[in-house]
Amino acid sequence: MTMPASGASPVLEARDLQKRFGDRVAVDGVGFTIAPGETYGLLGPNGAGKTTTISMICGILARDGGTVSVAGQPVDVGTPAAKATIGYVPQDLAIYPDLTARENLSFFARLYGLKRTDAKARIDDVLEVVGLADRAGDRTDQYSGGMKRRLNIAIGLLHRPQLLVLDEPTVGVDPQSRNAILESVEALGREGMAILYTTHYMEEAERLCHRVGIIDTGKIRAEGTRRELVAMVGQRDKVKLSATGDLGAAAQTLAREPGVADATANENGLELIVDDARGLLPRLLQAAADAGLTVSTVEVVEPDLEAVFLHLTGRALRD
Amino acid sequence: MHAALLIAAKDLRQRVRDRSAIVVAVIAPFALAAIFGMLIRDGGTEFTAHYAIIDDDGGPIAAAFIDGPMAALADPETGVAEIVDVASEAEAREQVDAGELDAVILIPAGFSDAVLAGGGAKLAIIGNTDSTLGTEVARAVSSAFMDELAAIRLSVAAVLEAQGRTPDPAYAAELAERAQQSATPVTLAGTLADSRQMGATTFYAASMAIFFLFFTAQFGALSLLGERRGGTLPRLVAAPIPPWAIVAGKALGSFVLAAVAMAVLVASSTVLLGATWGDPLAVATLVLGAVVAAMGITALITTLSRTEEQAGNLNSIAAVSLAILGGAFFPLGRGPDILQQVSLLTPHAWFLRGISDLGPAGTGIGTVLLPIAALFVIGLGTGAIGLARAGRLVVAR
Numbered sequence: 087m088t089m090p091a092s093g094a095s096p097v098l099e100a101r102d103l104q105k106r107f108g109d110r111v112a113v114d115g116v117g118f119t120i121a122p123g124e125t126y127g128l129l130g131p132n133g134a135g136k137t138t139t140i141s142m143i144c145g146i147l148a149r150d151g152g153t154v155s156v157a158g159q160p161v162d163v164g165t166p167a168a169k170a171t172i173g174y175v176p177q178d179l180a181i182y183p184d185l186t187a188r189e190n191l192s193f194f195a196r197l198y199g200l201k202r203t204d205a206k207a208r209i210d211d212v213l214e215v216v217g218l219a220d221r222a223g224d225r226t227d228q229y230s231g232g233m234k235r236r237l238n239i240a241i242g243l244l245h246r247p248q249l250l251v252l253d254e255p256t257v258g259v260d261p262q263s264r265n266a267i268l269e270s271v272e273a274l275g276r277e278g279m280a281i282l283y284t285t286h287y288m289e290e291a292e293r294l295c296h297r298v299g300i301i302d303t304g305k306i307r308a309e310g311t312r313r314e315l316v317a318m319v320g321q322r323d324k325v326k327l328s329a330t331g332d333l334g335a336a337a338q339t340l341a342r343e344p345g346v347a348d349a350t351a352n353e354n355g356l357e358l359i360v361d362d363a364r365g366l367l368p369r370l371l372q373a374a375a376d377a378g379l380t381v382s383t384v385e386v387v388e389p390d391l392e393a394v395f396l397h398l399t400g401r402a403l404r405d
Numbered sequence: 406m407h408a409a410l411l412i413a414a415k416d417l418r419q420r421v422r423d424r425s426a427i428v429v430a431v432i433a434p435f436a437l438a439a440i441f442g443m444l445i446r447d448g449g450t451e452f453t454a455h456y457a458i459i460d461d462d463g464g465p466i467a468a469a470f471i472d473g474p475m476a477a478l479a480d481p482e483t484g485v486a487e488i489v490d491v492a493s494e495a496e497a498r499e500q501v502d503a504g505e506l507d508a509v510i511l512i513p514a515g516f517s518d519a520v521l522a523g524g525g526a527k528l529a530i531i532g533n534t535d536s537t538l539g540t541e542v543a544r545a546v547s548s549a550f551m552d553e554l555a556a557i558r559l560s561v562a563a564v565l566e567a568q569g570r571t572p573d574p575a576y577a578a579e580l581a582e583r584a585q586q587s588a589t590p591v592t593l594a595g596t597l598a599d600s601r602q603m604g605a606t607t608f609y610a611a612s613m614a615i616f617f618l619f620f621t622a623q624f625g626a627l628s629l630l631g632e633r634r635g636g637t638l639p640r641l642v643a644a645p646i647p648p649w650a651i652v653a654g655k656a657l658g659s660f661v662l663a664a665v666a667m668a669v670l671v672a673s674s675t676v677l678l679g680a681t682w683g684d685p686l687a688v689a690t691l692v693l694g695a696v697v698a699a700m701g702i703t704a705l706i707t708t709l710s711r712t713e714e715q716a717g718n719l720n721s722i723a724a725v726s727l728a729i730l731g732g733a734f735f736p737l738g739r740g741p742d743i744l745q746q747v748s749l750l751t752p753h754a755w756f757l758r759g760i761s762d763l764g765p766a767g768t769g770i771g772t773v774l775l776p777i778a779a780l781f782v783i784g785l786g787t788g789a790i791g792l793a794r795a796g797r798l799v800v801a802r
């Protein structure tokens with residue numbers, strides 16, 4: 087995952103967003119920016135305020151406070167021109183079941199202001215991207231759940247938005263479709279699109295997102311790259327080596343390696359606490375061999391966002 | 406505007422694809438109008454009264470009555486009555502009791518002389534109690550003739566007096582001639598008989614059309630709830646279009662479907678069933694008013710509902726109750742007065758009254774301005790609230 091060019095002016099700037107429904111505060115002071123080509127993940131459990139935040143960013147929901155601008159234009163419910171810069175993929179499927187995929191795409195393409203001929207070309211493009219070209223003439227009520235999800239995403243891509251907003255696009259999707267969706271999102275990010283991606287699957291956030299905001303009860307609790315977030319809670323990677331040889335001596339040798347915080351021997355081998363397991367691994371294996379160990383298996387356990395979330399909120403991401 | 410057109414076109418495409426919409430919009434009302442029209446035609450909602458006249462007088466004024474208003478009333482082309490020959494008063498009374506005659510008109514002996522002498526003349530009407538309209542027409546024609554006679558007698562007498570002539574046979578002849586030519590009683594009878602009584606075919610075509618119109622006109626507002634339930638509403642709001650364009654698109658789609666359905670019904674019932682709707686401009690304006698009223702009422706009800714299902718049920722209840730109250734299922738002419746007053750709150754009553762007022766040939770839009778105004782007032786009043794609520798539904802989510 088390559089980091090996007092820093093220094094460019096952000097595509098999205100959201101500041102101090104506020105929303106309450108009656109007495110319930112759904113979003114309380116949420117703000118973040120997304121640079122061109124950056125994928126930003128909003129990770130949080132059910133009811134955290136992800137959809138509410140996104141709805142305000144896309145100008146679907148009137149906000150109680152805060153500001154949103156996309157590509158330098160302020161966005162609100164009544165700003166049609168600014169909305170043209172955003173591609174929105176809602177959490178709930180937003181397609182017409184009694185129309186074909188092509189009719190769905192064509193309707194939204196025209197609604198986003200594409201000319202008839204441009205629309206046709208773009209529809210073919212996005213159908214290709216989500217892999218539905220051969221089923222484009224079918225009514226969408228005959229689609230599988232995964233196909234519907236993919237069409238739902240395709241609609242958001244039609245007008246080549248500067249900011250693509252995806253609200254839990256993989257919920258209820260089989261692993262194969264899910265992988266296809268994640269690959270498409272990765273490809274779009276590489277093309278330079280700014281992407282806001284909400285999820286409560288931390289694996290998705292880890293795989294796709296350059297930066298992640300952890301949201302809970304309407305507030306961003308922490309923000310940063312995965313590594314920054316993990317460092318924030320003081321957790322390090324763990325490397326487990328199954329090995330035979332003089333384990334006690336090897337542990338002492340390896341503990342002196344730079345980047346290794348601790349090394350202990352147990353009945354199967356060694357357990358190391360390190361700063362960057364993936365980066366250190368070749369050197370560690372070399373050092374283990376030098377210390378006379380025969381390593382049979384290697385297991386790397388990296389602390390994940392799940393752990394970060396647990397640390398920040400005292401609760402698991404999913405119940 | 407472009408966005409509203411796109412949304413309307415998309416909605417109509419979905420509607421047309423759903424065959425049941427076409428059934429409700431056109432096929433069901435046409436079929437029911439055809440069936441009702443056929444059932445009722447033989448039963449004779451077309452009004453023809455049967456009268457007998459017993460002329461015990463034989464004088465010139467009696468002749469003027471028989472050859473004038475009564476003959477016009479029985480005109481095969483334009484009239485609403487048949488004059489039946491009877492041998493005697495007794496036989497006539499028997500036939501009235503048997504329901505074969507609607508009324509007997511008795512011209513007593515000495516009637517003409519009494520008129521000429523200036524007072525005390527009377528026509529007697531013996532009516533069939535089951536035929537209120539028939540008896541009413543006979544009574545109205547007779548009493549109008551008598552009033553007319555009184556007025557003419559005065560003016561003829563004045564002329565003669567001015568000429569210094571005394572009443573003589575010429576006076577009687579002139580009076581009789583002018584009374585015979587007087588058109589008022591016939592017009593009156595025509596109005597009474599026609600005005601609230603259109604042909605069965607036209608009545609059922611019109612009443613079924615407006616009854617089903619309420620099911621067709623609701624679809625725009627309903628589909629707004631549908632887009633919300635189906636999750637497509639946020640996507641529409643996220644699109645680079647003003648929020649009002651969504652509401653406008655929904656209203657436009659409803660309007661086009663309802664107006665086209667009504668046009669098809671008017672045309673097909675005219676061509677295939679022989680309905681006579683009347684002056685095209687007036688009918689078009691009444692239809693427009695009915696569409697606006699139906700859209701307004703259903704939009705109000707729908708936007709006050711929480712789900713499509715709830716809205717659909719409430720709209721159906723409204724469609725049926727308003728149709729009953731408005732006289733779309735059976736003519737209100739027979740109900741008590743209070744019902745007639747209440748019916749004026751329904752678009753159905755105004756629409757049917759408008760179409761019925763257009764019945765007599767030559768009546769144009771000027772005759773039905775009141776029904777047209779009433780329909781638009783009902784439609785725009787309820788529609789304004791419906792639109793406001795729809796707007797809030799779009800933005801607030």
Ligand SMILES: Nc1ncnc2c1ncn2[C@@H]1O[C@H](COP(=O)(O)OP(=O)(O)OP(=O)(O)O)[C@@H](O)[C@H]1O
Pocket residue numbers: 107110111112130131132133134135136137138139177286802
């Ligand atoms: N229209 C609404 N009316 C009232 N409360 C609402 C509404 N929409 C959201 N909420 C409340 O706001 C809070 C945040 O909801 P939101 O949908 O933003 O959560 P989320 O993070 O998207 O959750 P999920 O992962 O389940 O989609 C919840 O407590 C929810 O009940």
Ligand SMILES: [Mg+2]
Pocket residue numbers: 136137138177253254
């Ligand atoms: Mg959500």
